Amino acid sequence: MxxxxxxxxxxxxxxxxxxxxxxxxxxxxxxxxxxxxxxxxxxxxxxxxxxFTGGGLRIGITGAPGAGKSTFIEALGLLLVAKGLRVAVLAVDPSSGVTGGSILGDKTRMAKLAAEDNAFIRPSPSAGTLGGVANKTREIMLVAEAAGYDVILVETVGVGQSETMVAEMTDCFLALMLPGAGDELQGIKRGLLELVDVIAVNKADGANRKPALLAAQQYHNALDSISGHASDAAPAILTCSALHQEGVDDVWDAITKRCESSKQSKKFEHRRRQQNLRWLWSIVEDRLRQTLHTHPGVQEICDDVESRVLVGEMPPAAGARQLFAALKLDHE
The missing domain is CATH 1.20.5.170 (Single alpha-helices involved in coiled-coils or other helix-helix interfaces)
Structure with a gap:
């Protein structure tokens, strides 16, 4: 062979x-x-x-477990495919503690979308990365755009990590919420409200329809009182039922309107340029950390420095200086 x-x-x-x-x-x-x-x-x-990159629309989607992210993404993906668009889903799964691989199996949770020729689903392990975003999600988005995908949907783990990362790599950030907003409003983060572009209260069907409408109104009230958004920049707030494919088109309309408004005001390109700059320094910091941990000179003294800091014999700042000196980066 x-x-x-x-x-x-x-x-x-x-x-x-x-x-x-x-x-x-x-x-x-x-x-x-x-x-x-x-x-x-x-x-x-x-x-x-x-x-050949930059032509896709990059949408980040977050939400607590149980908010119906996968069901919503499949419904949205099917809607977009029916409109003649090519859709790539970067579904970031929690990592297995044993293998480091994805454990939720998004292709099985989005079986109908996975069967579409104009859709591609890529489950990626988050590997503990903050924000529930895989380490190479930005690079994967570029490859997908170069392959001709019109819309890139990034699903985050949504388990409470900082959501700044997904907002810093997408054009529009959607938060899926659940009906019965009372408890959730108590814990909603001001930071999240400042990041999101669209809020959709999902599962607005059957007995949940009225609670979903109430939740949407409560989010409106919360934004008015604490978000500090200008009226034209405030997140759009809608209700939908991904399971019954109701209101999903309205959510898509809200996303596209936000992106079009951003393009007309020149904020769209500015946002992408700033994202590239933050991406640059993220890579620099990541590689510097890798270099620090693998450098022979650092490895030689690392155990001793850690032990002395651990027992209080050496201030952490002094320990850091010694490690950087071993790396030949401290020129003072």
Whole structure:
């Protein structure tokens, strides 16, 4: 049996641009890889794909467990496919503590959408990343755009981590809420209200219809009193039932109106430029941390420094200075 040929950046590039689903999945895996053997190829691929990126609409979707994120995303994805759009779903799953892999299996939770030719679902383990966003979600979005996907939906874990990260990589940030807003309003974060562009109270059907309308009104009142939004920048607040596909089109209309308004005021491109800048420094900080932990000089003194800080013999600032000196970065 002949050995499997090692794929080159040309192979990945042609596969992505040619909308080859199998090669697209392999390109995603390449970009997500932390292997030193894969990183140069992934960087070359992304550099070559950059001229073909930026055309997709990037939508972040968050919400507490039980809010119906997967059901909503499938309903929205099916609606968009019916409109002739190509949809990529980056569904970030909680990571398995044993294997580090995804544990929820979004393709099984979105079976109808997964069967559509113009939809692609990519479950990715969050691996403990803050915000419930996988480490390479930004890169995966670029690859999806270069493959011709019109809408990129990013589903977060939604288990209480900082949601700033998803807002900093998308064009519109949607929060799914549940009917019966009383308890949730008590715990709603001012920071979340400042980040979201659209709030949708899901499961507004049957006996939940009236509680959902009440919850929407309470969110309106809460925004008026604590959000500090200008009237034209306040999040749109709607109700919907993803299970019965009611009101999902209204939520999509609210998303597109927000994005169009942002483009007309030039905020859209400014937001993306600022996201790229934050992305740059996020990568720098991540690689600096990796370098610090793997540097031989740092490893040689790390245990001693940690032990002395642990028992109170050395201030943490002095310990940090010693570690950076070992890394040859402290020039003072």
């Amino acid at each position: 002949s050995p499997r040929r090692v794929l080159t950046a040309d192979d990945y590039f042609d596969g992505v641009r040619g909308q080859n689903v199998s090669m697209l999945a392999r390109a995603f895996t390449l970009v997500e890889s932390s292997s030193q053997r894969h990183i140069p190829i992934a960087e070359e691929l992304l550099t070559r794909l950059m001229p």
